[in-house]
Structures are given as C-alpha cells and as structure tokens.
Amino acid sequence: MKVRDLIKRMENTNKNNIYWQEDKDILRxxxxxxxxxxxxxxxxxxxxxxxINYGTMMSDAFISDTMFxxxxxxxxxxxxxxxMPAFIALSGSLFSLKKNINTRGTIIKKAKRLLIPFIAxxxxxxxxxxxxxxxxxxxxxxxxxxxxxFPSCVYLWYLECLFFVxxxxxxxxxxETKKQIVIVGFCWCIGVILYKGLGQYHxxxxxxxxxxxxxxxxxxxxxxxxxKKHNIWKDSSMLCLFGLVCLSFIVDKIVKIHFFxxxxxxxxxPFLMLIVLNYMVRHIKINGRAVKSLSDYGMGIYLYAEPLxxxxxxxxxxxCGIEFWGSEFGAAIIYFSRIVITPIIAIGITWILKRxxxxxxx
Numbered sequence: 001m002k003v004r005d006l007i008k009r010m011e012n013t014n015k016n017n018i019y020w021q022e023d024k025d026i027l028r029x030x031x032x033x034x035x036x037x038x039x040x041x042x043x044x045x046x047x048x049x050x051x052i053n054y055g056t057m058m059s060d061a062f063i064s065d066t067m068f069x070x071x072x073x074x075x076x077x078x079x080x081x082x083x084m085p086a087f088i089a090l091s092g093s094l095f096s097l098k099k100n101i102n103t104r105g106t107i108i109k110k111a112k113r114l115l116i117p118f119i120a121x122x123x124x125x126x127x128x129x130x131x132x133x134x135x136x137x138x139x140x141x142x143x144x145x146x147x148x149x150f151p152s153c154v155y156l157w158y159l160e161c162l163f164f165v166x167x168x169x170x171x172x173x174x175x176e177t178k179k180q181i182v183i184v185g186f187c188w189c190i191g192v193i194l195y196k197g198l199g200q201y202h203x204x205x206x207x208x209x210x211x212x213x214x215x216x217x218x219x220x221x222x223x224x225x226x227x228k229k230h231n232i233w234k235d236s237s238m239l240c241l242f243g244l245v246c247l248s249f250i251v252d253k254i255v256k257i258h259f260f261x262x263x264x265x266x267x268x269x270p271f272l273m274l275i276v277l278n279y280m281v282r283h284i285k286i287n288g289r290a291v292k293s294l295s296d297y298g299m300g301i302y303l304y305a306e307p308l309x310x311x312x313x314x315x316x317x318x319x320c321g322i323e324f325w326g327s328e329f330g331a332a333i334i335y336f337s338r339i340v341i342t343p344i345i346a347i348g349i350t351w352i353l354k355r356x357x358x359x360x361x362x
Contacts, residue, residue, distance in 0.1 A: 026286060029298060035087075036301065037075070038080055039306045039339075040072070041076045054313055066331040072335055074253075082245075082270040086213075086273060092169070093221075095166070106170040112359075117362075122154075126156060133311045149203065161204060191209030216274060299362055301343045
C-alpha cells in the first residue's frame with residue numbers, strides 16, 4: 001500500500017470517528033434535556049426513605065390540579081417510557097468502540113467515573129439539599145443511607161445501575177454472539193421479575209433489567225445496517241415508527257391494561273425511540289465545537305440539577321402558599337423555574353468544579 005493511500009485511509013477513519021462522537025454528543029445533550037424536563041412535574045413522591053406530598057396537600061385543601069400541570073405530566077410520562085433506556089444504550093454504543101475489552105480496566109475506570117460521583121454527590125449534595133427541603137423529615141440517617149442500596153425515586157440510581165451493567169457487560173461481550181444473546185435475555189427476564197416484584201425499591205438500580213438496553217446499544221450499528229439493507233433507515237420509516245410510539249402510548253393511557261402497559265412502556269416505546277433518536281441525531285448539523293462544549297456539561301447538569309427541584313417546591317410552598325399551585329399561572333411559573341433555573345445553577349456548579357479540576361465530580 002502506498003504511503004499516500006495509507007494517510008488518506010487514516011484521515012477518513014478520523015473523520016468517521018469525529019462524526020460518530022458528534023452523534024453521541026448530540027444524543028447525550030438531547031437526553032439530558034429530556035431528563036431535566038422529566039424531573040420538572042412531580043408534586044408527590046412517597047417512599048420508605050422520605051418524600052414530598054404537595055399534590056396531596058392540594059387535594060386536602062380542595063385545590064384542583066391545573067390543566068397545565070396535567071399536560072406537562074403527560075409529556076413527562078411519555079419521556080419516561082424511553083429516555084433512560086436510551087441513556088443506557090448510549091453507553092453501550094460507546095462501549096462497542098473498544099477493540100479489546102479489559103474487564104479489570106473497565107471496572108476500575110467505571111468505578112472512578114460512576115461510583116465516585118454517585119457516592120460523593122449523594123452524600124454532599126443530594127442528602128443536604130433534600131434534607132433542608134423537607135424530603136427526609138422523620139427519616140433516620142440509617143434510612144437515608146439505605147436508599148443507596150435501594151435507590152427509590154432518586155435520580156442517582158442511574159450511575160449505580162450503569163456501573164454494574166458495565167461490569168456484567170465486560171464479561172458477557174467477550175463471549176460468542178449467541179451466548180451473549182442468551183445471557184442478556186436471561187438477565188432481562190430475571191430483572192423484570194425483580195423489577196415487578198420489588199416495585200419502586202430497585203436493588204442497585206436494576207442492572208439486570210437495563211443490561212438489555214446496554215446490549216442493544218452495543219449492537220446498534222448491526223441493527224442500523226439491517227434497517228439500511230431493508231430500506232427502513234429513511235425519513236418516512238422513522239416518521240412511521242415515531243407515530244407508532246405515540247399511538248402505543250395513547251392506547252396505553254386509554255385501555256389501561258396491565259400487560260399492554262408493560263409491553264408498550266418497557267419494550268415498544270423504548271426500542272422504537274432508540275432507533276428514531278439515533279436516526280435523528282445523525283441528520284442534525286450543529287457546530288462540532290458547540291456540541292462538545294454543551295456535552296461536557298451534561299454530566300454536571302445530571303448530577304446537580306435534580307435535587308434543586310425539592311428546594312424550589314419548598315420555597316414556592318413556603319412563600320406563595322399551596323393556593324399558588326392551583327392556578328394555571330402558578331403551575332407554569334413553578335414548572336419553568338424547575339426546568340430552566342435548575343440546569344443553569346447546575347452549569348454554574350460544574351463550571352466551578354472544572355476550574356478547580358475536581359475530577360469525577362462533573
């Protein structure tokens with residue numbers, strides 16, 4: 001091979017890698033935005049480890065929920081059917097770039113990247129902020145710490161879950177493809193049983209359940225090649241898939257059948273949206289430097305924005321009264337404060353951490 005041809009091939013490879021990374025960065029940005037929006041509507045959270053009950057307080061005061069809050073809650077329910085499986089799958093697609101899987105190296109690297117912020121942010125940000133907002137009223141320190149193992153209704157479950165998914169995947173992805181599929185399928189079945197049996201008290205964030213979505217991300221390029229081969233990877237097909245997702249979601253809300261809800265929310269919607277989102281980001285043209293800058297703040301927004309919701313709700317209740325929540329104007333102010341101001345504050349915290357070079361905390 002001529003030197004000139006070799007250089008040309010390397011340049012093309014670098015271009016493909018940059019393009020690939022931009023796709024993933026854009027998808028990460030979209031998913032972080034969806035997480036922020038998804039965390040902007042809850043009024044009630046009830047667990048054995050604490051919670052809030054502003055929605056119940058509204059009912060006790062004979063204050064009806066607003067149409068604005070009902071609509072935004074439907075949007076949140078729709079987002080919740082696919083955004084975390086898509087997040088897990090994104091990690092799987094990046095993991096597929098590895099030529100050689102080093103289990104020990106993966107565990108050490110992911111422990112630093114996922115477990116350090118999981119524990120540190122939980123103890124020094126999540127707990128204090130939620131404590132002063134009344135979330136842990138009447139809950140013992142033991143109960144607060146026990147929530148680390150059963151991360152019920154706490155956003156940081158994702159980091160804990162993803163770490164154990166990486167550990168399992170680092171073993172599974174070394175095997176033959178057929179064995180991989182069998183093991184992933186078996187783990188998903190066990191995960192579903194635990195998921196349904198334990199309710200909201202998901203042990204370690206349900207890594208067995210989410211392993212499937214990681215693996216689908218790991219095999220994403222194979223699926224895309226299949227879609228291209230069968231002439232499905234195109235605008236009209238993706239529009240139909242998105243329409244099918246919306247239809248499935250609407251039917252689920254109307255018929256309210258347990259089996260259909262599980263099939264729609266845990267299989268159809270997340271799988272089809274995984275395909276649609278990856279198609280969409282590969283056709284978005286944004287300045288690469290801007291994408292990289294935004295993506296660099298994604299982790300920080302995820303780590304620091306959500307607990308502020310509890311403070312905002314507490315302050316609105318304390319200074320405006322529960323009656324404020326019953327007006328359309330009040331509901332809109334509360335909602336947009338949560339989805340706009342909390343990520344701005346999180347970006348500021350991340351900027352400070354970056355300046356002090358506090359690794360693994362952003």
